[in-house]
Amino acid sequence: MPTSYRVVQYGVGPIGQSCLRTLLSKHQSIELVGAIDIDPDKVGKDVGEITGLGIKTDVIISADAEAVLRETKPDVVVHTTSSFLSRMSDQLVQCVEAGANVVSSTEELSFPYHRHPEISAALDEVARQNGVTVLGTGVNPGYVMDALAIMATGVCHQVSLIEVNREVDAGLRRFPLQLKVGAGLSTDAFEEKKATGMFGHIGLVESLRMIARAMDWPIDQLDETLECIVSPRRVVTPFLTVEEGQVAGIHHYAKAFIEGNCVISLDLKMFVGAEDPRDAVYVHGDPPVDLVIRGGIFGDTATVATLINAIPLVVNAPSGLVTVADLPVPRAFAAAWST
């Protein structure tokens, strides 16, 4: 079935540019028809230039989202502008009202019902009215700490506790991520900045709520904790150096309880110098499931892949606001067996 999807990229920051490169590489299955960004340095430029591909695509970045959507009539908008739903739900409504399905990297959109019930209800309503589907996804939230954990329970007839442990070597990741986890700060500086809400993974509680919904578990208590990880040694990355005793990164975890029993535990460590990076799901159940992705999933690449791979799934899904738990098993899309 040689289908080609008409796609608009909404947001041309680092993740958006990476999406554009992937979209352009799948030219037999995807027709890139537009790109939206408000950055004056980008507006008017060809996406082939801004992405560093050095090609001419004739897709010119525009700040006029409404005009781009109206003129290009995309099947799907790949949306990468913000982690926070309240800052940009208008953008999603705009896409939906133009008749486009949306795949968004917005972490809070991955399971928005609890933190933003009004926005969620409104988005679901307008998506249904327009016969399109809206999805928030990515590698985390959207895969490692929610969809994969849910999938792991699929062979169990009894489950008492779902544990997900993700350990990421931030030293291998992009520079902004190393800064985002506080690498190289003193512990005092970390605590000061932490108070401003600058650190921490966005979406951990969303992942937890998604699992609870899939299991139909009535969570009555939820604890969330963010701490720094102090480096036990000097670590040098391509971008910075962390001295012994300085902050290496973050330890962010959340636990859900029912009647005092911990039933879901999500534990995320992102720090430079991690010696055993991995994504692990342990289902305490019958039968137990001890699943590990050795080395972990490389997030910078995988987040983009996860967004693009969702394109055919949202096009074929029933209309409305959905989560990855509502859609068919994720799978690579237009992943040529050979290049």
Added chain:
Amino acid sequence: MPTSYRVVQYGVGPIGQSCLRTLLSKHQSIELVGAIDIDPDKVGKDVGEITGLGIKTDVIISADAEAVLRETKPDVVVHTTSSFLSRMSDQLVQCVEAGANVVSSTEELSFPYHRHPEISAALDEVARQNGVTVLGTGVNPGYVMDALAIMATGVCHQVSLIEVNREVDAGLRRFPLQLKVGAGLSTDAFEEKKATGMFGHIGLVESLRMIARAMDWPIDQLDETLECIVSPRRVVTPFLTVEEGQVAGIHHYAKAFIEGNCVISLDLKMFVGAEDPRDAVYVHGDPPVDLVIRGGIFGDTATVATLINAIPLVVNAPSGLVTVADLPVPRAFAAAWST
């Protein structure tokens, strides 16, 4: 959402009995309304007796499938009568025409389109006409060597080869399975019986075809091989003893190619004395994914769980013949966090 599904168990062999025990344990979510089997030793008996639970359920096993289906009007039939579709597709049609969704353990039904195109088309048609869904699933086929492999590619934007390696310690499994893999035979006896088609895992090619379809890969060559594994030492199980040099079990593998390149490799070893049982998926791609379920998934329990867990998914799915790749991510159903 406290939904209770009306379920009929069709087939009360060992797997069917195990399904019945699980169905009866989920009494808040499942109402067992009927049981069908043609075995004269079972007909007329209470399922609470036949399953060894020693309880009275008032669900009496009947050989009259048509009457049971008509009188009980189940939402879902859990069907466990045969591995082979051509032997029992009439049973599936009967369920569907009674307005019931079907979850079946029939291995050939997990991806029936290639081996049985006419039966598949007819089943799909009658399921759509009756507004119900038909699914073949289990732990393998249905999960380890297909759905999980597809899921593993969901974070990749490029994939060149998908490898699944399942190594099962048959010594820990039920006696019939130990016999089914030829444990304790001489290699000559194995080869003789192999010629009669008695050995081998059913569903390996179905798993492979399901992955190929999900990846939209035009497979042009498919090789399937079945060999015996010779035991390098004496192995004693609760049921039998394998001497050094006797058959320990089977090595069954299948490979799919495109233009001479191997793109899918499924490798299954089931033998007594396996020292490193595991289910492993390796996706050669960008990013690569190295996923392993340590110890492997315990099949005897998991197959039943997989069937029961699919009940709400088939009830909520669009009508027709489907595969696990068409449905939402598998998840435990009515898996109480505490008993």
